[in-house]
Amino acid sequence: MDHFTNDMLDASSLPKHEEVQITPIHPSYWNVIVFNFGIIFLLFGTALATIVFSASNLRPYAWYLLVAYILWMGSVFVVQRIAFRKRGYALRQRDLIYRRGVLATITTIIPFNRIQHVALNEGFLSRYYGLAQLQLFTAGGASSDIRISGLVKDEAERMRELIMRQIADEETEQSGNGIQ
Amino acid sequence: MASVEASGNTAFDTPQRQSRVGILVEFAYTLQRTVRAFWPVFLYLAIRFKEVNFLYVGLGALLVLAALAVLAYLKYLNFVFHIDESRREFILHRGVFNKKRVVVQLSKIQQVNINQSFIQKMVDVYAVEIETAGSAKSEATIKAISKASALALKERLLDVAQNKKDRVAPPGEGEIAVETPPPFITISLGSLAKVGITSNYIESFTLLLAFLYTIYSNVKDVWWNEKDQESRLQDLASSLVITQSLLVVFGILVVVTFLINLLRMMIPYFHFNIRKQGPSLLLSYGLVNSKNTLLRPHKVQVVKLITNYLQRKMDVLRMVIRQASSDIRTDKKASIQIPGCSGTESKTILKLIFGKHPQKGIMLKPNIRRIISSIGIFIFIPMALYVAVALANPLAYQYRYLLPIYLMVVSAFIYFSYQNNRLFINDQFIIKQHGIWDIHTEIIEPFKIQAITTRQNFWHRRVDIGHVTLHTAGGDITFRFADFSRVKPFVDYWLYQVESSEEAWM
Structure with missing residues (x-):
């Protein structure tokens, strides 16, 4: 533990996570969100309509319910849009920053040398747009794992490889230390 | 001593069974589980004590015991474990009807615990519990093994699991680690008592209340089945005598809570001691069930x-x-x-x-806003709710004297929570x-x-x-x-x- 006995660094000389340029999610991913939203909108709408038309005492309120449903779904849609626009990531030399949140701005930073494994997921619709989802797992439990959707597939693949290489380097370094 | 070392190094390479008394342990555990599963039957037999034909029950019990004994023997026979050095795995086969094979990679082993339950204490064997990071339940548990074997197995498992750099004792000195050094910290009964009476009040008190309530409702069902008697009891409750005795009961409750807290601390953590074992710490404790944990x-x-x-x-x-x-x-x-x-x-x-x-x-x-937000949640909103309720229903108004108490308690909580x-x-x-x-x-x-x-x-x-x-x-x-x-x-x-x-x- 000797190599950490140096005095506290001047924090202003360290790279600042706050000032990093955040890359937004690829615009095509909005189409995926809209498509998924549309399916949910129709599914719930059909379910609601079935209930309303099978229960005779609800029928007089059908119009109100329709308006309420559309207003509710509309606000969900707006929230989705804001969330989409606020989502972004930044790849630094030694860590990955992921920012999201609607009412709050949530920034998670995962150092590469703490990543346990990486998963690359491709949804059915995402594949059509050439997009993929990158999932990072750490030993910090579910609260610290992140998944970034709507990355260009090649970019995601490159990120995955970069991280995997970092992890591999880290491991050989550590086993190297162990032998001494 | 050299033989201990030699057995510690190679003894687990070939598949082997548990200690022979393991049959007894398996039997006791199986019996325990059976009794637990069929307790309503025993309850029934106890209640219908007079109508029971003892011949049949006795024969039945004998049959069940014999079946359990056979099962325990089969369990013992099928329980085989060994360490596969070439693949660096600990392998365990077990099960009679459903055969199970547990494979634990040695490098993934986090902890090896040696424990002793009451049953195991009686026949002087130990349980070895192998834990990995992956799951909450212990991956592999050996239920009956002699102390020397348990320590040797643990040594062996951790030796391989640990990085070479962590190993302090060179291979020739294995027996030193097997014979554990004297504890450097032993927690006295006095310390346990001090902690026991100064923590977990709320937990113990609610436990006790729940317990008393169950007793009360059971007793009520049996003794005061008639409605009028219960209402007579309630009339009595309003009188001063009953109020006083309620206070006494409450006092007893508090004392009993303290006593329970004491016991909850002193029995499981009895003779808690910490020893150094190489770079690790070995924690042992327990009166009825002794536990060993390596840290x-x-x-x-x-x-x-x-x-x-x-x-x-x-x-x-x-x-x-x-x-x-x-x-x-x-x-x-x-x-x-x-x-x-x-x-x-x-x-x-x-x-x-x-x-x-x-x-x-x-x-x-923390910023002073932390207090402001707490005040909003724990003072402003409840007050607004109370006022709203009191306006709608004047009955709530008569509890207004509780308001200052609430405010004082909550303000103190908020203040200390911020200050700490x-x-x-x-x-x-x-x-x-x-x-x-x-x-x-x-x-x-x-x-x-x-x-x-x-x-x-x-x-x-x-x-x-x-x-x-x-x-x-x-x-x-x-x-x-x-x-x-x-x-x-x-x-x-x-x-x-x-x-x-x-x-x-x-």
């Missing part, structure tokens, strides 16, 4: 100290040590309790875990302190951070407030309502520490 300092992620005003006066505190786990909330095994130790003892333990005593360093206070909430930072430790009555102090080392999350609500942007969460493999440490521009450079600094660290976090 490896470099696997420790979070250390928590818990103390309160009374305990500080008596110089006792509790420690919770959290090791790496996939899910710290459900995995009880990953956190180890040291029920009570003095200030100096806790310093010794901290020094063994961290290599030095953690200093507090720079202090961060601090974050201390230096270049080797991050220490978070929080709590109202029980004060929790959580200590982590920056290089053991797995990820960092900051969070800022949009209405906090203008006043420069944010929350920060440090994710570790032993749970999250969250400091809320920090001055955001003050905490952000620390986030950068911690990232620098993590990213430049070459030390293994586990």
Whole structure:
């Protein structure tokens, strides 16, 4: 533990996570969100309509319910849009920053040398747009794992490889230390 | 001694069974489980005591016992384990009807515990429990094995599992580690008693209330079946005599709560002692069931100290040590309790875990907004609700004298909760302190951070407030309502520490 006995660094000389340029999610991913939203909108709408038309005492309120449903779904849609626009990531030399949140701005930073494994997921619709989802797992439990959707597939693949290489380097370094 | 060493090295390479008395242990456990599963039958037999034909019951019982004995024997026969050196795996076969094969990779082993339950104590065998990080339940447990074999197996498993650099004892001196050195900390009954009477009041009290309520409702059903008698009892309850005796009952309740707390502390943690074993700490404790847990300092992620005003006066505190786990909330095994130790003892333990005593360093206070938000949630909203209820229903108005009491208690809670909430930072430790009555102090080392999350609500942007969460493999440490521009450079600094660290976090 000797190599950490140096005095506290001047924090202003360290790279600042706050000032990093955040890359937004690829615009095509909005189409995926809209498509998924549309399916949910129709599914719930059909379910609601079935209930309303099978229960005779609800029928007089059908119009109100329709308006309420559309207003509710509309606000969900707006929230989705804001969330989409606020989502972004930044790849630094030694860590990955992921920012999201609607009412709050949530920034998670995962150092590469703490990543346990990486998963690359491709949804059915995402594949059509050439997009993929990158999932990072750490030993910090579910609260610290992140998944970034709507990355260009090649970019995601490159990120995955970069991280995997970092992890591999880290491991050989550590086993190297162990032998001494 | 050399034979111990030799057996310790090669004894587990070939598949082998448990100790022969293992049959008895298997039998006792199977019997215990059967009785537990069929307890309604026994209850029925006990109630219909007079109508039971003892011949049939006796014969039936004999048959069941014989079947269980055969089952226990088969279980013993089929329980085979060994270490496959070439593949570096611990392999265990077990099961009679459903055969099971458990394979644990030696490198994934986190902990090996040697325990002894009451049954095992009677036939002088031990249980060996092998734990990995992956799951909350123990992967593989051997139920009956002699002490020498248990220690040798543990030594062997951990030897391979541990990195070579952690090995302190050279191979020729294996028996020194097998014969454990004397404990350097033994928690006296006095310390346990001190902790017992000064913690967990609420828990024990509710347990007791629940227990008494069950008794009351059962007794009521049996004795006061008629409605009018119960109402007569309620009439009586309004009289002064009953009120007085209620007070007495309450007093007894309080005393009994203390006693229960004492026992809950003293029985499971009886003769709690800590020994050094190479670089690790061996914790042993328990009156009825003895437990042994091995603690490896470099696997420790979070250390928590818990103390309160009374305990500080008596110089006792509790420690919770959290090791790496996939899910710290459900995995009880990953956190180890040291029920009570003095200030100096806790310093010794901290020094063994961290290599030095953690200093507090720079202090961060939460923003005053933390109080404002608490006042909003715990004072303003309940008051508004009360006023609304009282306006609608004047009956609620007669409880107004409770209002000042509520306000005083809650204000005190808010004040102390704010006053005790601090974050201390230096270049080797991050220490978070929080709590109202029980004060929790959580200590982590920056290089053991797995990820960092900051969070800022949009209405906090203008006043420069944010929350920060440090994710570790032993749970999250969250400091809320920090001055955001003050905490952000620390986030950068911690990232620098993590990213430049070459030390293994586990």
